[in-house]
Amino acid sequence: MERIDIYPTHLYQGYKLRPGRPYPFGATLVPGGVNFSVFSRHASYCVLVLFERGKASPMVEIPFRGMFQKAETDEPVWGEFRIGNVFSMTVFDLDYEDIEYGFRMDGPYPKTERGQPGQHRFDPSKILMDPYAKAIGGREVWGQTPDWNGLYHHRARLVYDDFDWEGDRPLEIPMEDLIIYEMHVRSFTRHPSSGVKRPGTFAAMREKIPYLKELGVNCVELMPIYEFDEFENSHIHPDTGELLMNYWGYSTVGFFAPKAGYAATGKSKDGTQVADELKTLIKELHRHGIEIILDVVFNHTAEGNEYGPTISFRGIDNVTYYMLTPGEGYYYNFSGTGNTLNCNNPIVRSMVLDCLRYWAAEYHIDGFRFDLAAILGRDPSGAPLPNPPLLETLAFDPILGKCKLIAEAWDAGGLYQVGSFPAYGRWAEWNGKYRDDVRKFLKGDMGLAGGMAQRLEGSPDLYAWGSRGPTASINFITCHDGFTLYDLVAYNGKHNEANGENNNDGGNDNHSWNCGWEGLSTDPAVNELRCRQMKNAIAMLIVSQGVPMILSGDEMGQTQSGNNNAYCHDTELSWLNWTQLEANADLFRFFKNCIAFRNAHPVLRSKTHFRNQDYVGSGYADITWHGPQAWNADWSDTNRTLAFMLCGKHAKGGTVVDNTIYVTMNMHWETLPFDLPGLRDGMQWHVFVNTSAPSPEDSWQPGSEPLLEDQSRFLVGSRSVVILVGK
Amino acid sequence: MEINIKTLEQVTVVELTGDIDSKSAPDAQAQILPLIQPNCKVVLDMSRLEYMSSAGLRMMLSMHRQATGNKGQLVLVGLSEEISDTMSATGFLNFFTIQDTVEAGLVALK
Numbered sequence: 001m002e003r004i005d006i007y008p009t010h011l012y013q014g015y016k017l018r019p020g021r022p023y024p025f026g027a028t029l030v031p032g033g034v035n036f037s038v039f040s041r042h043a044s045y046c047v048l049v050l051f052e053r054g055k056a057s058p059m060v061e062i063p064f065r066g067m068f069q070k071a072e073t074d075e076p077v078w079g080e081f082r083i084g085n086v087f088s089m090t091v092f093d094l095d096y097e098d099i100e101y102g103f104r105m106d107g108p109y110p111k112t113e114r115g116q117p118g119q120h121r122f123d124p125s126k127i128l129m130d131p132y133a134k135a136i137g138g139r140e141v142w143g144q145t146p147d148w149n150g151l152y153h154h155r156a157r158l159v160y161d162d163f164d165w166e167g168d169r170p171l172e173i174p175m176e177d178l179i180i181y182e183m184h185v186r187s188f189t190r191h192p193s194s195g196v197k198r199p200g201t202f203a204a205m206r207e208k209i210p211y212l213k214e215l216g217v218n219c220v221e222l223m224p225i226y227e228f229d230e231f232e233n234s235h236i237h238p239d240t241g242e243l244l245m246n247y248w249g250y251s252t253v254g255f256f257a258p259k260a261g262y263a264a265t266g267k268s269k270d271g272t273q274v275a276d277e278l279k280t281l282i283k284e285l286h287r288h289g290i291e292i293i294l295d296v297v298f299n300h301t302a303e304g305n306e307y308g309p310t311i312s313f314r315g316i317d318n319v320t321y322y323m324l325t326p327g328e329g330y331y332y333n334f335s336g337t338g339n340t341l342n343c344n345n346p347i348v349r350s351m352v353l354d355c356l357r358y359w360a361a362e363y364h365i366d367g368f369r370f371d372l373a374a375i376l377g378r379d380p381s382g383a384p385l386p387n388p389p390l391l392e393t394l395a396f397d398p399i400l401g402k403c404k405l406i407a408e409a410w411d412a413g414g415l416y417q418v419g420s421f422p423a424y425g426r427w428a429e430w431n432g433k434y435r436d437d438v439r440k441f442l443k444g445d446m447g448l449a450g451g452m453a454q455r456l457e458g459s460p461d462l463y464a465w466g467s468r469g470p471t472a473s474i475n476f477i478t479c480h481d482g483f484t485l486y487d488l489v490a491y492n493g494k495h496n497e498a499n500g501e502n503n504n505d506g507g508n509d510n511h512s513w514n515c516g517w518e519g520l521s522t523d524p525a526v527n528e529l530r531c532r533q534m535k536n537a538i539a540m541l542i543v544s545q546g547v548p549m550i551l552s553g554d555e556m557g558q559t560q561s562g563n564n565n566a567y568c569h570d571t572e573l574s575w576l577n578w579t580q581l582e583a584n585a586d587l588f589r590f591f592k593n594c595i596a597f598r599n600a601h602p603v604l605r606s607k608t609h610f611r612n613q614d615y616v617g618s619g620y621a622d623i624t625w626h627g628p629q630a631w632n633a634d635w636s637d638t639n640r641t642l643a644f645m646l647c648g649k650h651a652k653g654g655t656v657v658d659n660t661i662y663v664t665m666n667m668h669w670e671t672l673p674f675d676l677p678g679l680r681d682g683m684q685w686h687v688f689v690n691t692s693a694p695s696p697e698d699s700w701q702p703g704s705e706p707l708l709e710d711q712s713r714f715l716v717g718s719r720s721v722v723i724l725v726g727k
Numbered sequence: 728m729e730i731n732i733k734t735l736e737q738v739t740v741v742e743l744t745g746d747i748d749s750k751s752a753p754d755a756q757a758q759i760l761p762l763i764q765p766n767c768k769v770v771l772d773m774s775r776l777e778y779m780s781s782a783g784l785r786m787m788l789s790m791h792r793q794a795t796g797n798k799g800q801l802v803l804v805g806l807s808e809e810i811s812d813t814m815s816a817t818g819f820l821n822f823f824t825i826q827d828t829v830e831a832g833l834v835a836l837k
Contacts, residue, residue, distance in 0.1 A: 097749035097780050160781060164788065164818075203816035264816045272781035273817050280818030 006031045008092050010068040010079055013060055017068070019081045020088030025354070026132030026256070027101060027158055033092035034158065036101065038130060039085055039347060040317045042120060043105040046087040049127050049152075051100040053269055054137070056151060058127075061104070064089060097270060100137060100155040102127040105316055112329075115307050119329040121318040127152040129254060129312040131321075131351060134159040134358075135271020136227040136254045142186065142200065142261035143245075143570065146231060154227065154253050154311055157271035161362055163279045170366045171291050172402050173218055175428065175471040175547060176605045179595055180293065181217040182479055183552035184248065184574070185225060185262045191575035198264035202281045209288050215555060215588075216595035219291040221369055223480055224249035225278070226294075227257040230570070232302050237500045244500055244568040248480065250371060251302045251337060253311060255355040275363075282364050291366035293404060294359065298343055298352050299375040299411065305331050305338035320347050323380055332382050334375050336412030343376050349390045357399045367404025369430070374407075374415040377422060384415055388422055395424035406430065406474055419462030423472065428547065431459055431473040438477050438540055439488065439511035442533060444667045444719065447637040452665075453625060456644060458545030460609045469608050473546035477537050478554055481507070482564045485554035488512045489533040490519060495562030498573065506565030519562060531557075532719060535590050535691040535698060536665070539721040542598040543663050545606050555591040556580040586695035593699040597688060597723075600702040603651035603658040614647070615654060619680055622650035626664075630675040640668040645677055648726070660726035666716040674714050676724070685711055685724045692717025728776075730758050738768045738836050740829060744775040747783030756786045760793055767799035770832040774805025784819045791822050800824075804832040 008016030020035045028035045036048055046064045051057075064087040065080040081089040104124045112118025129136065133156035138146065146153060189196045189204035196204040212220065228249035237244055249259065258278045260266040265273035285292050301321075303314050313321035323332040323340040331339040342348050359365045370376060377388035394400060409421040409429040418432050434455045441448035454461045458470025466472075478485045483494075492514045496506045515529045534557065541548045552558075553576045560566045566574050581588055598604050610623040625633035626643035634641060643664040651658035660683065664674045676685060686705035691698055700706065705725050708714070716722050728745035739762050747755060762769060771790075779787075794801040804826045806814070814820040826832040
């Protein structure tokens with residue numbers, strides 16, 4: 001049966017039309033044509049603007065209200081294609097591959113001038129990108145200087161969404177078994193040493209899947225890949241002459257479109273190819289057992305403040321999409337970037353939901369990490385909500401029902417919710433407290449034993465009260481914000497001069513220690529200590545309950561020369577230098593062994609917090625705390641050591657039998673003897689890690705750990721971690 | 728685009744010239760799909776193909792599916808680096824048997 005509504009009712013300048021369907025929003029391929037649908041509560045007038053792909057001037061502008069011709073008789077007829085606050089029309093016989101589209105809108109006056117505050121910012125001279133655009137042109141070749149005088153910069157395109165997934169679906173790896181690798185798509189392969197064919201692209205990342213498999217991670221978290229403008233606020237550094245860009249992309253142009261400049265196929269100006277390329281990457285990652293989490297930025301958009309460009313939202317319905325001061329209409333700036341998306345407005349909330357559902361269903365995305373997520377819990381005036389509708393909606397959404405939801409539980413407006421983010425049994429958090437406590441303990445600060453015990457247990461002090469479990473805690477020591485792991489042990493202070501802000505940008509609370517020399521060193525003792533400290537850090541991370549996250553490059557000692565805010569550098573400062581893989585082969589080997597160790601031992605991956613008791617009759621509590629004296633941890637303010645034992649018979653709540661694991665951490669500058677707790681049932685201690693031992697005896701492949709000669713005592717080197725396996 | 732069909736050594740050789748995009752793909756598909764009969768042997772000579780859009784990629788996949796369903800054999804030959812890269816990046820390349828030349832394609836179908 002063919003539908004009986006596949007025929008035009010109206011004509012406009014030769015284009016065949018009929019009233020459209022208001023839902024779904026955006027441009028949808030329908031039999032015979034394309035259905036366009038766009039919301040605006042306050043626009044009084046709307047025009048569909050169609051371009052031939054890449055052309056400077058439109059091929060036609062079709063109003064949603066006005067005089068048309070009847071399709072059958074050519075007689076003049078008045079028409080209005082709007083239902084409620086939604087303008088929608090179907091245009092027939094369009095070549096979906098070869099068009100770009102936008103809208104013009106007009107609304108209540110007086111007109112708000114650039115730079116002035118105002119509730120409405122309608123400007124019919126601007127062509128507006130569809131907020132639901134599935135593909136966006138205009139920046140499809142990374143770094144290609146745009147035509148600044150162009151009429152329409154970010155150009156909505158259509159996508160044919162019939163990708164052959166060959167049975168793929170999201171992996172649904174249990175949260176407690178995840179090991180996240182945080183990475184930037186372009187940085188990962190842009191360096192000439194990456195050895196890939198199309199550096200800096202999704203396709204290139206796919207070439208590197210064997211590397212990710214070798215490392216052993218089972219999840220990649222991509223820094224923003226929604227369409228953004230690398231030229232946003234771009235400028236030349238006055239001293240270095242470097243073009244500083246919006247390199248990281250934490251500033252969204254379109255929430256439904258992948259960054260075309262990250263696609264090797266972007267240059268084809270074919271939105272469907274870009275989508276296919278990303279889907280192919282995801283399918284291949286899944287085929288290799290690797291999940292994919294997107295870092296999503298819903299707290300603000302690329303439209304900036306009163307002086308920012310009109311791209312889409314502000315010209316469509318400024319008061320709906322943005323948080324504005326009452327009366328005057330200044331942009332609230334809780335994001336620190338000029339504007340704040342009004343995400344608890346019901347319209348915006350629906351858009352965020354539509355967006356995430358689209359990525360989960362259409363791209364098989366396994367989870368989302370929400371940038372400055374505390375903003376998502378603010379009401380339209382900016383006040384924190386006790387029960388934020390958006391966060392609740394996402395937590396209970398059926399399509400997102402198995403997606404990982406991870407919050408960066410703070411914002412630039414001072415709302416800090418680590419441990420208190422509204423979770424609804426779903427949300428995990430980037431645990432900033434974990435990062436800070438581990439960094440301080442690592443560099444030898446005193447009195448951290450109590451804090452470290454919490455961090456190693458999955459931060460029950462933060463999460464147990466809400467019955468959230470260790471998986472609420474994303475444990476990380478480094479992430480894209482701040483120092484790389486190498487820089488954490490090579491710099492006391494940030495060195496951000498290259499950012500062009502006189503070293504005033506970037507955080508100052510780095511809790512870093514340079515091991516005796518600021519920056520690169522030729523002193524073997526300094527370099528040996530740095531390497532050991534990096535090994536100590538990853539060793540602590542992989543034995544912590546919760547979800548470990550590793551920053552891409554840390555496994556090979558990547559440096560940013562002390563820059564702790566490298567958001568603007570499309571240079572070797574940011575690009576992963578693969579030659580380090582050879583130069584720091586022992587560090588890479590250590591990372592691999594540590595990751596394999598975590599994967600091999602369920603006792604490290606508990607879904608629930610420890611009970612501090614023996615509930616399986618093994619003779620040992622699930623976790624016990626120790627120090628240089630077994631069974632006697634030193635919780636004093638002057639202490640720099642900690643040891644703990646995980647009883648293998650309590651693995652996964654006593655449902656799985658694992659080895660017993662003993663971890664000693666001596667962050668004192670002196671070597672200290674640690675008594676070892678005795679094992680039962682003829683089990684003996686074997687050495688998995690000893691960071692003070694030279695490579696390759698610093699770590700062993702899980703299962704090949706050598707027997708420890710002295711089963712009662714271990715001399716733990718200065719600033720060293722030892723991990724023993726009882727079996 | 729132009730399509731030229733000939734038979735060499737009991738193999739149907741289809742030469743494609745020009746661009747395959749959303750404008751030309753439906754016609755091309757209408758001409759080529761009927762050739763993919765049960766137990767057929769088809770070589771698709773793409774050496775004169777200049778551009779393939781996502782619609783072209785989809786046409787290729789439809790042909791592959793028809794060939795598989797009909798227990799036929801389909802070999803692509805003469806892919807330019809550009810088209811090969813596009814097919815690889817978008818995940819379409821892996822579905823196909825690829826050879827450098829028509830002659831190599833004929834050998835592969837023996």
